[in-house]
Amino acid sequence: MKRSPNCGTVDHGLSRRSFMGGLAAGTALGVPSLYPKLGSSTGAMVNRLAQSQKRVLMVYLSGGVSQLETWDPKPGAKTGGPFRAIPTSVPGVHLSELLPHTASQMHRLALVRGINTAEDDHGKGSQIMHTGRKEEPGIQYPHLGSICSKLLGPDAGPLPGYLHVTPGGGGGSSPQDAAFLGPKFGPVGISDGKAPLNIDRPGGLTPENELARQELRKMADERFLAKRRTARTEAYTQTFDQAKGLMSKKGLFDIVGEPSRLLDSYGRHDFGRHCLLSRRLLEGGATFVKVTHTNYDTHHENFDFHLEQLGEFDRSFATLIDDLHQRGILSSTLVMVISEFGRTPNINHLYGRDHWSKAWSVALGGCGIVGGGVVGKTNGQGTAVVDREVHGGHLFHTYLQALGLDSKKNHYVDQRPIPMADPKAEAIREILA
C-alpha cells in the first residue's frame, strides 16, 4: 500500500491535535521569550522582516452577523431596523451607527456588499467562506488558513502557521481544515486566548536533560521514519517541533505588559484581549490568525444582541486595525471580517433576523486591498443584490490574489491537479490594489 504523508485522515488530524492540545513535557530548550520589545534594534529588525512577510487576520463573526447592522445599513427602509447610518472616514461611505470606531478606519478597509452565497445553513455557509467552495462529494477543500500556512508560512517558523483564537465558549476549528494539504497545515486552537496547557518546561527538568531527551527522541524518530514514513509519523515529529516553537514564544501570550492605555483601547473583555493577542501573534511571526467573536445568530432580539456584540467588536477591531497600521504591518496583513452568511432584511415577530445568504457583505482590508473601496450593491430593502453579485469563489480568488498568490494555480494530490480556487470565478478586481 502506498503511503502518503498527505492522506488527510481523521486519525492523522487527531493525532496532531491530541499532541498539540497539551504541550508534552520536555520539548523545550529553556529558551526565554524572544518577543521583541518595540523600539529596540532587535525589534526594528524583526519588524522589517515582518513587513516583508505576508499574513492574514481573519475575524470571524460567528453565527452570521447582520449586514444591515454593520456594512450595509438601510436606515428608513421597512427592513432597516432602528439603527442609523453614520459617515465614515471615506466620504460617501456609511456604516451602521453601531460601528463608530470602525467607521474611523474605513479608509483602510473595503466593503463587498453584493455577496450571494445561496447557502443558509451554518456549517455549509462556513465551509463556503473558509474554502471558497460549496461542499462537493468525494473531496474536501482546504481552508484558507491551511493554504496560507503552506504557501506563505516560513519553512521553519516558531509558530504554527494557522492559529485560531477561540472564545471561551467554543468555536474551535477542526484539524481536518487542512484537508489534503496535511495536518501540518491545520489550525492550532488558542482557547480563550490563553497559552496552551503545559507550555512551561516541568520544574524538575533541567535544560540539559531536556535537550538530551529531545536528541534521543529525534534519533528514534529518524530511525523509525527511515522505514515507516507516514503522514501520522510525520505529524508526530512535527508536533514536537511546533510545541517547541510555541514554548519559545510563550511571552506572546502574556499581554499584561502592554501599555494600560492600549489595553483600554482594545477593551478589557475577552474579545479585546483576543484581538490584542492576535496582533501579538501576527507580529510575532504567525502567518494566519483567525479570531472568532461569538455570537451573532440573532433569531430573537437581533437589535439588542447586535448592540451588545458589536459594542465589543467595534472598538477592539478598530484598535486592532490602527495598531497593525502603527506597527507597519497592516500593509502586509490581509484583514477579513466574515461570517457564514448575513441576516434577513425582514424583521421577524421576535425582533429577530434569520439566516440570509442572498444579499450580504464582508469587509476586507490591509494587504493588497484598496482602502475605502466599495463594490457591489443591494436594493433599497436589502433583499437582493442589484450590482456586481459575487459568491464565495470570487472572494477566495480575491483573498489569494491580495496576498500575491496565483489563485488560478493548482494543488497537486498524488499528481492530480486540484484548482486552488473555484475555476468558474474570478477575483474582485475593483478592490485589489
Place this chain on the structure above:
Amino acid sequence: MIPVDTTKDADKKDAAKKDDSKKGPAKPEEKPKPPFPGWELDAPKQIADCKHGAGLLGCWFDPSGKWLYTSGQDNVISRWDFVANKRVDLAGHGSWVKSLGFCPGKNLVISGGYEGLLIVWPMEGVQPEPLRQVTAHTGWIRAVAVEPTSGLVVSAGNDGQIALWQLPSLAPVRRWSGHDCHIYQAAFRDNGKEIITADLKANVRVWDTATGKLLREGKPVASLHKFDAGFGADIGGVRGWGANANGDRVACAGITNVSNAFAGVGNPLIQVIDPKTLKVVQEHKSKEAYQGTMWGVAFHPAGFVLGVAGGSGGMLWIWKADQAEPLRTLKQPDNIRGMALSADGSKIAVAQANGSARVLNLKA
C-alpha cells in the same frame, strides 16, 4: 373559561343523571359566578383594529381613554381615534419609539426614541407637530415617564443615565449615572418623591427625585436575566412593568428559564415586587408550555392582573392578584409586543408584531 377536567365532569354528569331519574325532572344548571362581576374575561369583544402597518413596538391610551397611540418599526407614532378608526401620524423621530408618557394637565405627550431624542407633542389638534425636542441620551431612550403634578419627566436608556426634565420647556433639571447597563424601565412613585428604575440585568433601584440620591437597590427579579455564556450575551431584563393604584406593588415582566438566548427559548414570567422592600411578593406564570417573552403587564382597577406575551403566538393572560396560575388564557391572532390598559379599566389594547393593534372591551 377556567380549564376543567372534562373526564371527571362526564362521570359526575352520568352519576347525576342516575340520581335525577329517581328524583324526577332535572333543574336548570346554575352558571358559575364570575370571579370579577361586571368584567368580561372569557371573550372580550374586539371593538377596534388599528392597522398601523409596520410591525408594532408598543401602544398607549391617553389618560382620558380618548386616543390610542401606536408606534411601529417605521419610526412613526400614530394617534388613533379608535372608535372612528381615524389615524394621525406624528412624524419627528428618526428611529424606533418604545416609550411614551402623558401630562394631562398640560395636554402634552412625551416620546422617547432610539435615536436619543425626547419630543414633546400636543395631545390635541388635527395634526400635532413637535413642540419641543432635545437630544436627551446617547443611544436608545427606553423609558419615559411623567409626574403629572410637577410636570417632571424622567427619561432613561442605553447610556445608563437617568435624566429629569421640566415640562413644557424640557429644561434639564438633573442627570445622573444610574446603572452600568441598559436601563429598560423608569417611573415615578410615592407621589413623585421617588423614581424607580430597572435594567437589562434585572437590577431595580429607587432614587430620591429631589437629589438623585440612591435610596434602595436590589436584584429581586434576577430570574428575569441570564448571561448566556454560549452566546456571550445578556438576555432578559425587565421588559415590561406596571404599578398598582396604591403604588405599593410593581409588576416586572420578562422571560425566564432561557435555554437558547438567540432563539428566544424561555418562559414568560411576571414577578411582583414591593418597591419599599424590593422583595418579590407574588409571581404570575403561564399555565401551558408557552415559550416567549412577557412584554407587558397591568394591574386592573377591579383587582386582577393582565399580561401579554409574544413568542410562540400571541397570548393574553389574566390572573387573580394572589395567584400564580392564570385565571384565563386568551390566545391572540399574532405575537404581542406591548399592551395598554385604559385608566378606567374598560379597554385593553394589544400591540401585535403584524402591525395591528387590537382594542378589546373588558366591560361585561
